[in-house]
């Protein structure tokens with residue numbers, strides 16, 4: 001397969017001269033000033049791309065398409081079964097709205113380098129606000145709507161925004177979620193107070209505005225003078241996206257301007273094989289990295305039409321929702337999470353809801369966010385009669401580490417694997433000491449430094465944290481935190497995380513953060529949270545708690561309170577619904593909780609007591625509480 005493709009020669013070209021490779025890719029972007037150095041190893045924890053260059057990402061994503069004659073093409077389609085609306089903006093209309101919102105932010109005192117937190121549901125104003133920030137050189141930080149006030153507060157406190165943009169409400173099936181009380185509570189919790197809030201009033205539930213602080217989004221947009229794009233250094237931050245680390249404190253992943261624009265623009269052709277005029281749909285949320293990269297920036301940088309979908313794969317109104325959107329808008333490439341397909345397959349295994357939808361424009365389905373189980377991939381490929389591509393990436397990388405490459409003819413990739421490394425990534429499995437393992441042996445997946453353009457150069461105001469989290473374990477390498485194998489042909493299979501991060505319905509969550517919440521309950525002496533297998537969501541969290549001696553509430557009440565506490569502190573997205581009381585937790589002789597053993601018991605897998613275990617009998621006690629006998 002590879003010999004017929006241009007993959008090998010592209011990899012060879014990149015390896016021969018990485019700087020020439022990326023300088024060539026950078027020609028796809030409009031620069032206000034060329035870079036002094038393609039890569040400057042002296043900047044940041046491992047170096048930075050396009051140092052000295054100046055550009056504006058919003059200009060590249062919007063204005064230049066108007067300049068180049070695409071002004072009348074649809075840029076953004078908002079399809080909301082939740083609100084019962086479908087609306088579309090051409091590139092010219094998008095430019096005009098973005099310029100006005102940028103002007104409104106300026107009028108509220110936002111200057112270049114200032115932060116703006118965006119806490120919005122899947123409304124077009126989310127993408128427009130992100131682009132408006134980019135237009136004036138402000139740094140946006142989007143917070144996913146399913147997070148609770150306390151999580152929003154952590155992000156406000158760390159990013160110190162001048163302005164927060166939010167909405168009166170979000171729409172989930174069967175209920176309206178009032179965002180404004182969550183925002184008010186978050187600002188109350190946070191030591192940092194934004195100067196102003198811009199609130200989008202939605203008709204499903206309008207919010208009372210706080211005088212002197214809150215401004216109506218639509219009125220501010222209407223009254224604003226349009227702002228022109230400003231030229232910003234390529235190495236300046238475009239955005240901060242907080243993601244789960246191993247503790248309750250989220251990591252502020254920083255994306256720079258220049259490397260990001262180059263990598264994302266390049267990826268549209270190279271990875272997905274789409275270009276200007278094509279309709280591209282990433283069925284994700286703007287609160288996650290997939291939404292940042294492939295709902296907003298990459299499709300617009302490439303001059304595509306992008307779809308922002310406010311709905312679910314099932315229930316809005318039925319499991320044919322994705323097929324309806326693809327047919328109605330002529331989607332050429334669909335990108336979603338395996339969990340969405342599992343939801344559709346569960347409700348409509350025969351794909352009856354596909355009938356009547358003209359899917360002739362759809363050429364491929366790309367999956368990411370979690371490991372794709374083969375039955376789901378096979379079901380999707382047979383149902384759609386299309387190649388299904390699993391590709392692996394992370395918030396930190398911003399684009400695919402491994403993939404199948406429509407643009408390079410390496411397509412479809414080998415079934416069951418996560419694809420080959422994207423040009424720019426030297427991916428290897430390492431042993432614990434950091435030695436490269438022979439092909440076919442599983443280990444810690446790592447990428448040889450430097451990371452390619454588009455990957456996070458640092459963490460927000462925390463370069464030491466970046467080094468500690470990703471670079472310190474294996475000098476000269478970026479530690480991905482995933483375990484996996486590189487096989488003889490170079491295909492990479494990703495098995496799962498090696499740390500306390502779990503993926504629940506494609507949402508990245510920290511079990512450490514949940515443990516911090518459980519440990520805060522007055523009756524809890526100690527606890528462990530692990531991710532257990534779930535047929536729909538991939539994994540769901542399970543909490544085991546040991547109660548303090550003398551805790552005088554009954555166990556069922558305590559467990560209900562723990563479930564409510566995680567929902568209140570972290571948010572409904574954590575999907576924490578199962579807490580159990582145990583007498584003891586399995587530990588090593590040095591006192592470390594053996595979470596992997598708990599997980600294996602919960603999953604019904606063989607869980608031989610590890611040699612370091614203090615008391616093997618505890619595993620049987622846990623098995624009894626979970627209703628699982630421990631297979632030998």
Ligand code: COA
Nearest residue numbers: 145146170172283284290337339340343369505506572573
């Ligand atoms: N605002 C407020 N609440 C939200 C929310 C938002 N933006 N997004 C999710 N929630 C809530 C849900 O209403 C749900 O609440 P509940 O516990 O009261 O039911 C909870 O958070 C969990 O949501 P979700 O994970 O979406 O589960 P679900 O059961 O509602 O739906 C799926 C299951 C599989 C249909 C859904 O998870 C899905 O579409 N996943 C794809 C995820 C994805 O695209 N991830 C991006 C990675 S590429």
Ligand code: AMP
Nearest residue numbers: 368369370371391392393394395494508
């Ligand atoms: P996020 O930062 O939310 O994108 O989550 C990144 C994590 O999701 C990775 O570290 C992996 O654990 C997991 N992940 C993403 N894509 C894949 C994939 N294609 N296969 C296996 N795991 C994946």
